[in-house]
Structures are given as C-alpha cells and as structure tokens.
Amino acid sequence: MKVEVVNLKKHFGATRAVDDVSFAFSSGQVVGFVGPNGAGKTTTMRILATLDEPTAGDALIDGASVVEEPERARHLVGYVPDSLPTHRDMSVHDYLDFFARAYSLKGTHREQIVASVEEFTNLAGIRDKMLVALSKGMKQRVSLARALLHDPPVLIMDEPAAGLDPRARVELRELLRVLSSQGKAILISSHILTELAEICHAAVIIEHGRLLMAGAMGDLLTNNVPQRTVLIRVLGRHEELYRELLQTPGVEKANLIGEEVAAEINGTEEACYDLLAALVQRGYRIIEFKQQRANLEEIFMTVTKGAVQ
Amino acid sequence: MTAESALRETSVRSSLSDRLNPIVVKELRQAVQSRFVIAALMTLLAIQLVAIGIYLLTSGDSLLNFDAGRGVFLMLFSILQGVSMLFVPLYTAVRLAAERSDTNVDLLFITTIKPRSIVAGKMTAAVVLTVLIFSACMPFMAFTYFLRGIDLPSIFISLALGFIVVIACAQAAVFVACLPVNRAFKVIFGIIGLVLFGMVYFATMAGVSGLIVGGIGSRIGASDFWQGAVILLVVIGSLTGLFFVLSVSLIMPLASNRALPVRLYVTAAWLLIGAAALIYSEVEDNHVPVTVWQVMFNLAFAVALFVAVSERDRLGRRVLRAVPQSPVKRAWSFFFFSGAASGLAWAAAMIGLTLAMTWLWAELYPSRNGAGDLVGSAKWLGGMCLYFFCYALSGALLRRHLLNRVGAGLTWLIGAILLSLGSIVPVLFGYLIFFGDQWWSEDHGKWLVGNPFAWSNKSHRVFYASVAGVWAVMAAALSLRWFIARVKSFKPLNARTGSLAEDDDE
Numbered sequence: 001m002k003v004e005v006v007n008l009k010k011h012f013g014a015t016r017a018v019d020d021v022s023f024a025f026s027s028g029q030v031v032g033f034v035g036p037n038g039a040g041k042t043t044t045m046r047i048l049a050t051l052d053e054p055t056a057g058d059a060l061i062d063g064a065s066v067v068e069e070p071e072r073a074r075h076l077v078g079y080v081p082d083s084l085p086t087h088r089d090m091s092v093h094d095y096l097d098f099f100a101r102a103y104s105l106k107g108t109h110r111e112q113i114v115a116s117v118e119e120f121t122n123l124a125g126i127r128d129k130m131l132v133a134l135s136k137g138m139k140q141r142v143s144l145a146r147a148l149l150h151d152p153p154v155l156i157m158d159e160p161a162a163g164l165d166p167r168a169r170v171e172l173r174e175l176l177r178v179l180s181s182q183g184k185a186i187l188i189s190s191h192i193l194t195e196l197a198e199i200c201h202a203a204v205i206i207e208h209g210r211l212l213m214a215g216a217m218g219d220l221l222t223n224n225v226p227q228r229t230v231l232i233r234v235l236g237r238h239e240e241l242y243r244e245l246l247q248t249p250g251v252e253k254a255n256l257i258g259e260e261v262a263a264e265i266n267g268t269e270e271a272c273y274d275l276l277a278a279l280v281q282r283g284y285r286i287i288e289f290k291q292q293r294a295n296l297e298e299i300f301m302t303v304t305k306g307a308v309q
Numbered sequence: 310m311t312a313e314s315a316l317r318e319t320s321v322r323s324s325l326s327d328r329l330n331p332i333v334v335k336e337l338r339q340a341v342q343s344r345f346v347i348a349a350l351m352t353l354l355a356i357q358l359v360a361i362g363i364y365l366l367t368s369g370d371s372l373l374n375f376d377a378g379r380g381v382f383l384m385l386f387s388i389l390q391g392v393s394m395l396f397v398p399l400y401t402a403v404r405l406a407a408e409r410s411d412t413n414v415d416l417l418f419i420t421t422i423k424p425r426s427i428v429a430g431k432m433t434a435a436v437v438l439t440v441l442i443f444s445a446c447m448p449f450m451a452f453t454y455f456l457r458g459i460d461l462p463s464i465f466i467s468l469a470l471g472f473i474v475v476i477a478c479a480q481a482a483v484f485v486a487c488l489p490v491n492r493a494f495k496v497i498f499g500i501i502g503l504v505l506f507g508m509v510y511f512a513t514m515a516g517v518s519g520l521i522v523g524g525i526g527s528r529i530g531a532s533d534f535w536q537g538a539v540i541l542l543v544v545i546g547s548l549t550g551l552f553f554v555l556s557v558s559l560i561m562p563l564a565s566n567r568a569l570p571v572r573l574y575v576t577a578a579w580l581l582i583g584a585a586a587l588i589y590s591e592v593e594d595n596h597v598p599v600t601v602w603q604v605m606f607n608l609a610f611a612v613a614l615f616v617a618v619s620e621r622d623r624l625g626r627r628v629l630r631a632v633p634q635s636p637v638k639r640a641w642s643f644f645f646f647s648g649a650a651s652g653l654a655w656a657a658a659m660i661g662l663t664l665a666m667t668w669l670w671a672e673l674y675p676s677r678n679g680a681g682d683l684v685g686s687a688k689w690l691g692g693m694c695l696y697f698f699c700y701a702l703s704g705a706l707l708r709r710h711l712l713n714r715v716g717a718g719l720t721w722l723i724g725a726i727l728l729s730l731g732s733i734v735p736v737l738f739g740y741l742i743f744f745g746d747q748w749w750s751e752d753h754g755k756w757l758v759g760n761p762f763a764w765s766n767k768s769h770r771v772f773y774a775s776v777a778g779v780w781a782v783m784a785a786a787l788s789l790r791w792f793i794a795r796v797k798s799f800k801p802l803n804a805r806t807g808s809l810a811e812d813d814d815e
Contacts, residue, residue, distance in 0.1 A: 053627050067627060081416070089343045090342070102331045
C-alpha cells in the first residue's frame, strides 16, 4: 500500500492553495504534515480524502487515482477532519452505527465491527452517552472510531490533537502507534511539532502551498540543518579548548558551560568528524563528543517564513 | 414463542433494518430521543383535546344541529394543519441546515451514501413524522363523524390533502436548508418561506372548507372532482419533485455533474406535462392547457438562463470522466452537463422548443377556443425570454471581461442588476427629459424598452423585439468564441492532455 501525491495543484481563483506538491508514504508509516496556518494542509488532505478535486496533478491511493477513480480511492481512506461530531440527540453508539450503515455494513457484521471499533478506541464504556455531552478528547476518539469503521488502510487526520488535554494527547498518540503497527499508512497534520516528532517516521513541510521539505524524520533532523551543535567534554584544558574553538575556521560560535564546550559548526556531519579528528590530533583527551540533534520545531522555524496566504 | 421463531423474527427485523436508508434510521432515532418532537406531539394532542372539550361544553343545543361535526372537524383540522405545516418543515430543515454547516455532509460523501439518498432519507423521516402526527390526531377527526354534518370520505380526503401539502412544504423547506448561503441569508429565506407557507395554509383551509361544506361524498363519483384532484396532485407533485432534485443537486459535491438531475427532471416534466396538455386541449377543444404549459415552462426556462450563467465555467476532471466517447452521444449529453455553456444551450433550446410547439399547435388549430390567448401569451413569453437571454449573457460577458474578480456563482446577480437598470433607467430618462407635464401617454411606452415584462404594450412590440433581437445577436456574437471553446473542450477525460488550466471559481 502506497500513497503518492504527484504534482498536486489546487487553485481557488488567484489563490494557489496547493502548488505542485509531491510526496509519498506507505503502510506502517506515520507522516507528519506540517505548515503554518493557510499553508494548504487541509486542502491537500481533503483532496486525498476525495472530498475536493485537484486543479492539476493527482494523488494515488494504492494506485487508485482520486481524480479518475474516486469511488475506489475513498474506500481506502479514513478521514478525520479538524471539526468534531456535533449531532444533537444522538449517542456515541448510534453515531457509529449510522456511519457503519452508511458504509453499507450489514447485520451482525456491522454490530461486530462497531463493537470492536468502540473497544479499540476505548469508547465501549460511554457508547450510550450523548455526543453533545462528550469532552473534546472523547469526541476526537469518536471521530477516529468513525474513520476506522470500514477498516481503511490509509488514515488522513487533520489536526487531531488540537485542543486536547495532555492525557487525551498521550492516549491519541498511543492509538496512532497501535494503528501504525497494524500497517496503516497515516498522514497527520498538527501544530504540536514536538509530539509529531515523537510518533512520526517522516514529515512533510509546506508553506504557501509549496513543498519545502519532505523525508524520513531522521534525515530531516540531521541533514537539513545549516548549523550543528556539538557538546565536547575533555579532561582538563576545557578553557583552552574553548579559546581554540573560537578561532577554528568553520566553528560559528562556542560557549563554555561548566566543564563542557558547546560549539556551533557550519556544514555537514563531515565537518563534525573533521573537528573531532583535529582535536584528537592536537592532544585533547576527549571523553565526550556529542552532536545535539535539531528538533522538528527548529527545522520548521528555519525553513518556513510564517507567512499566511 | 419458541427459540427458533424468536431467532427468525430477529433475523427478519435485522434484514429489514439493513434495507432501510441509514439517514431514515438516524433521523428517526434522533426524533425519538428529541424532547422537542415529544413536546410538540403532546402539545398538539392536548390542544386538540382541550379544543374539542371546550366546543362540546360550550355548544349546548347547537350540538343537535346537523353541522356540528363539520364545525368541529374544521376547527381540529386547522389546528393540525397549522402545527404540522410549521413543525415538520421547520424541524426537518433546521436539522439539515445544522448538519450542512459542519463537515457532516462531507463525511457522508466518502461513504457509500448518495446525495439522492440523503435528501430522500430526510424526506422519508419527515413523512414518518407527519404520519405519526396525523395518526395521533385521527381519533379526534373520526370522532367528528358521530357529531353529524360530515361524511367519512370528506374526513379522509381532507386529511390526505392536508398531508400532501405538509410533505410539499417540508420538501420546500429542505430546499431552503440546502442553499449554499450563510446563516443570515438562510434566515431571510426561511422567513420568506414562512410567509409563503402561511399563504398555502390559508389556501388549503379555504379549499378544505369548500370541499367539506359541499360534501365530498356526494361529488366523489363526478369526473370534474377527479379532474381537479389530478391537476392539483400533478401541480403539487411536480413542484415537490422539482424541489427534491434541486436539493439533491445543491448537496452534490462540487466536483460532480450537479446539473444532470435537475435538467433531466425538468425536461421529463416538460415532455410529460406537455403531452398531457396537448391531449387535454384535444379532448376539451380548448387551448387553455397548452397556454398554461407554455407560460409555466417558459417562465422556468427564463430563470434557468440566469442559473446557467452562474454555473462553473469549466468542467472538473471528475465530471469529464462521464463525457461519452461517441460524438453523437456527446452532442446530446452536452445539454445535460454542468457548466455555463451547457446550461445556456439547454435553456435556450428548451425555450425554442416550447415556442415552436406552441406555434405549431396554434397553426394546427387556429379556430379552437383560446387561440388568441395562446398566441398572445407565446409572443409575450418569447419576448420576455429574449430579454432574459440578453441580460444573462451580458452579465456573463461583463463578469468574464471586466469583473473577473467576481466568482462565476454571482453572475446571476450581475445579470439581475443589469435587468433592474434596463427596466428602470430608460423610463426614468424618458420621464425626466421628454415626458414633460404629460406624465404618461401611449407614445411614452417606447421608453419601456429594456423591461422584459412590458410586452403587454402591443403598439411598441416591434420596437421592443427589434432592440432585443439586435442585442441578443450582439451578445451571442461576442460570446461565440467562448461558447465554441467550451464545446471543443467537452471531451472525455482520456481524450484530453495536460491539466485543467482554469482555476476553480467556487
């Protein structure tokens, strides 16, 4: 199962909501979809869920085009929008039963599916509660349960963690981990970047509808930062090391923190290796040389300008 | 009950439940859980009980009259009809409008439910609710029979008429709820709808009173009664059907051929009602049915011209998937696809066909009763449609070339502004400059040029027609390149290359 977004464009009049975006992900992967407000995340997700039609380009869900075969594509996708269910006079169970019927699930099979989804999303205990009486976290779980009813191999989740309290967020994260381990391909947008970094295997960053960066989380965190910080600890001579680093070409900045020296280096990981080799050659007795990894938030701030369309 | 029969019953119930439209199941579950529904039903029953009690307690000797049952029935019917016409449409429409305002309808589109099933489900639930209300009140209604002065056919036919009117109103309300406008506009349309419902209520009450006073039982064998009943049913049925397909079309996703159900329905209704009108005209030896048919449909097609120019200019790729490969089929299907060019072509063709059929019928039977009215109304409506064509096309030209920041969906508004200006400005100009102290004379009628509804002024018709004709030719000539480009681009998806260059307007 592979999801491919190919040169996707969506224009609303003069506004280019999505402008030539391409990326791909596959089964078992959780992909973070990151961008400032108005970057085109929701539009892209709605296209993937077959709710909107692209102006140009295409998205293929397991080879099914959302333009040419939307009927086939939509059966492969479970979509969790950023809004929550608001039906009045409806219980959690009735809501899920309604959508199960809408997916043409019949008889006892439907009952079993609804029961198992309620069990999985931990809703069994509140199945008779009215939707309006639920907390945001509970509603989000109902929304996820609805998207899982037809057992889609792909999940598209638009800001599922927005407004959730820490406990609900942890629970959601755990659910996503389980779903990912079940082989579902998950595209998830969120503003809580630290959280995304914890659960995502890859990330896609867009702004102004344009793709800025996409790739495995490890690659993004190591390859795409202009500056790297290394923490160096030596036996003795730490002040000497600090002064020497300040004069070393390629070292942008150095700070002496207790017995540790933090050095900001311009360049790739090779530059780190070169620095380490040079220090060893100069006789420093290095007991720790650790590269501090950038986090998703830093990368996001570096690559985006924060402008809204 | 044995275990086997209990199991069989459960299985039958489950199978029946599976066959039901999910929207119906959901709506009825919500209605059962809704305090509002229960409260409305109980209040209605209480009012009926109190009303009948007060009547019986206060009427004294008048109960011995032979018309007591009639009076009580009309009183109860007015309460039932009033409450049903207010409650059922309002309840159905408000629920739908609330669901449409969030992503719920979107979520349904990614299930196997079709937009048609959504509207049909809402309407079925409205029917069930109305049946519930009417059956709850039925004992009170039937009781009036024992008070004398009313026969059972009168009771049941009146209730049937009331029921049909409530369902038609519910469908109209669903249409308003489906309109893609903001809440403020919905409230405005809702208020207009309520006023119209009030008028329908009084018309229904007048009709039912007339029927009850005359007694339906005595007329039930007469052909006149059934003729009237069939005509009434056809009119209410056609309007309800139109509102149904319009509602379906409005909730269909943007990336679909939204025009198809509406155009197919109107074309089929035009054909069937037209055929019935011709037969009726032949049987009655009178042109009135054909006159009514041509007026009714030309008015509808004139409005359709404004709707057409407000449709999206280019078709999406999903819609193009359905374009037939065969050139002959493609030529026919062009008229039934979404898009401004297709809509204009369909509406203009239907106006042309209606006028041609009317002219042919008048030529075939020139001495039949009502021939003058048939020809006169056709000329009037023909002229009106020509002006509507000019205004709609000019609005579209303006939007494309000068006001291209305005979305295609608002082209009707530009056309309507032009129509208002064209109707008012010439006559105002004439009044200020030329009318002098003689504010109106027959000769001043020429200043009504530009007003599509001024065709009753026979002495200036040639002038009006000449201006409209020249204008229509100019507007059509200026739109020709655009129209040809749209016809050329009407090809199946696999016959096209590259992406769609045009931006989405919606």
